[in-house]
Amino acid sequence: MAGGDFRPVYHPAGLDNDLRAAVQDLRTGRWLSMARLLERTDGWGLWTQRTQVLAAVAAGSDVVQAWRSEQPTSMAATVMHTRVAVERAVRAHRAGHPRTHELWQEAWQSCRTTAGLSPADPVPWVCLLALALLDEDRLMDEHRLAPPGPMLPPGPWGILAQADERDPHNREAYHRMLQFVHAGAPGPRPRSEAVNFARWAVAGAPPGSAVHLLPLYVHVERYRREGGQERALDLHWVAEDAIRDAVHALDAWFPYADPAQASPLDLNHLAHALWGAHRFEAAARVFDAMGGYWTTLPWAQRTRDPADPALAEEVFLRARSRSLAGGN
Structure with missing residues (x-):
């Protein structure tokens, strides 16, 4: 795997073989594998992750509608x-589609309905956190609640609490909340609020929780906003806080993680942070755990053109090769 002929593969399912098979069937318009996979999925964390990946694939087709018609x-x-309704609303908002508000309302109502039908499931609440991003002016009361601690901004804390009650420290719920914080007005304040949120979340997370990786995402976003890749000499990744956060994520999450069920983004962010911190032997362990799978982020943010996946792959391969060689 360390040879020069190695080429990484992108797949949203990463090392989750069962999910990859369901995604393949989903792309051909078949839903039975998805139904069987979800039926045997154990644990709200894995349930949340798999439904998120499947919805991203299904949002461009009517395959879920066909499934509901067959099994109402x-x-x-x-x-x-x-x-799927939430994914379509988020995509419409991102594209500035004229039907965004209509799709948003439909998705919001679907979340509330599903929450009532399946009261133990965190996914409807996670979806409501995703929809909170569409409320850019923070017009809804539920998106302006007082925070649970100092140095945190107002936000959809009640929704996060509902998700937390059903699946404590749910990975996607905390990432959606981080996105909400990052979506604040431009300038230094959102960055400091994001740092404060990540620290607050990490402080309450148990060993093995993917929440321990949140600071790594904050570093990447800060690097992107500050145009770090444009600097002749960039010291961001060897700064004390970046190294501390990388080592903490390695110790608090990685020994407990099952790569087959871990988010590919989490594995890539950890490998990236350790490589950037010059912790090459530790980074090599993460690269080994990733197998042949990768994600364009965060590597794309280290290039002159983040929209070019080929440049991101070059950075990934360079980081991987140097780490597996022990930094030599």
């Missing part, structure tokens, strides 16, 4: 319907 009483199909 399936709760998994109902959850996936909500997932």
